[in-house]
Amino acid sequence: MVSPVSSKYSIYQTDSKIRAEGIIKENAPMRLRMEAFVKDLQKKICEGIEEVDGKGKFVCSTWERPEFGGEGLTYVLSDGDVMEKAGVAVSVIYSELTPEAVRQMREDRGKDIDAEGVVPFFVTGISLVMHAKNPNAPTVHLNYRYFEVMNSDGTPKLWWFGGGADLTPVYLYEEDAIHFHKIYKEGCDLFDKSYYPKMKKACDRYFLNIHRGECRGIGGVFFDDFNSKPAEEIFSFAKELGYRFLPSYVPILKKRKDMPFDDEMVRWQQIRRGRYVEFNLLWDRGTKFGLSSPCSRVESILMTLPLTARWEYMHEPEPESKEAELLKVLKNPRDWVPL
Numbered sequence: 001m002v003s004p005v006s007s008k009y010s011i012y013q014t015d016s017k018i019r020a021e022g023i024i025k026e027n028a029p030m031r032l033r034m035e036a037f038v039k040d041l042q043k044k045i046c047e048g049i050e051e052v053d054g055k056g057k058f059v060c061s062t063w064e065r066p067e068f069g070g071e072g073l074t075y076v077l078s079d080g081d082v083m084e085k086a087g088v089a090v091s092v093i094y095s096e097l098t099p100e101a102v103r104q105m106r107e108d109r110g111k112d113i114d115a116e117g118v119v120p121f122f123v124t125g126i127s128l129v130m131h132a133k134n135p136n137a138p139t140v141h142l143n144y145r146y147f148e149v150m151n152s153d154g155t156p157k158l159w160w161f162g163g164g165a166d167l168t169p170v171y172l173y174e175e176d177a178i179h180f181h182k183i184y185k186e187g188c189d190l191f192d193k194s195y196y197p198k199m200k201k202a203c204d205r206y207f208l209n210i211h212r213g214e215c216r217g218i219g220g221v222f223f224d225d226f227n228s229k230p231a232e233e234i235f236s237f238a239k240e241l242g243y244r245f246l247p248s249y250v251p252i253l254k255k256r257k258d259m260p261f262d263d264e265m266v267r268w269q270q271i272r273r274g275r276y277v278e279f280n281l282l283w284d285r286g287t288k289f290g291l292s293s294p295c296s297r298v299e300s301i302l303m304t305l306p307l308t309a310r311w312e313y314m315h316e317p318e319p320e321s322k323e324a325e326l327l328k329v330l331k332n333p334r335d336w337v338p339l
Contacts, residue, residue, distance in 0.1 A: 056080020168217030
């Protein structure tokens with residue numbers, strides 16, 4: 001990371017000294033340990049997907065935030081044997097909340113945030129979306145993040161974790177949905193058996209194209225504004241779920257990547273991708289926050305969008321077709337594993 005050209009506080013410089021030591025220790029600030037985790041997870045996921053694809057390789061682009069400090073690492077694989085487009089992005093952001101952002105945050109969660117003066121914040125996270133070539137293979141999304149509103153000395157004034165993973169099939173295979181949900185339920189149950197039922201329902205509620213009355217996919221787990229347990233416990237939970245991504249998705253990908261398909265299936269895949277784009281641009285809070293943040297990198301924020309998509313006026317699938325079967329589930333979310 002480069003040093004900020006101009007900074008109203010020294011939090012970034014202090015953190016940079018800790019990074020320079022080479023090892024983030026257990027007593028380091030949570031923001032630095034979360035940063036180290038998402039970078040390690042990014043590396044492992046890219047290696048795992050490259051192994052399945054065989055041909056495609058992730059290309060890394062980096063960016064820096066000279067005004068306040070921070071960086072981004074965006075890895076994208078395009079036109080592989082298996083993946084049409086796969087992106088895994090990590091961001092590390094030091095910045096200041098705008099007055100508008102402070103007002104919104106006070107309404108949502110931060111009643112005690114002073115709207116006057118400098119309000120430094122930090123956020124780090126990993127976000128990925130993977131679009132396979134074969135319509136039988138589902139799209140998948142993952143996101144884990146940590147947010148701090150900081151005092152001037154770098155101590156947290158307000159903090160929370162968020163994240164989860166969800167599956168968006170083009171064609172419904174019930175065994176895939178069960179496998180995906182089972183992996184994450186087992187991870188949730190290691191910490192609290194109430195997590196999965198709550199986070200599964202939260203996922204169905206969040207990834208909803210409200211204007212169409214249908215979910216984006218068949219769900220997974222989702223949590224946000226999570227600070228009701230000790231930070232150390234939530235951090236361990238986020239790591240557990242994060243490292244479950246490859247075992248949740250790779251077996252499905254391997255099973256579906258070589259199945260036969262035809263042009264009509266690709267057409268339906270393009271239509272479903274259009275619905276994916278609609279959610280990301282209209283409803284996703286992360287996209288809106290990223291685009292409204294100072295010095296935002298648009299290329300990394302919109303990395304999640306597919307290479308191609310399709311919109312057809314008044315399109316409806318044939319009754320009793322496989323396409324209609326998927327749509328039925330998207331309009332009426334199901335429980336894939338016992339709660």
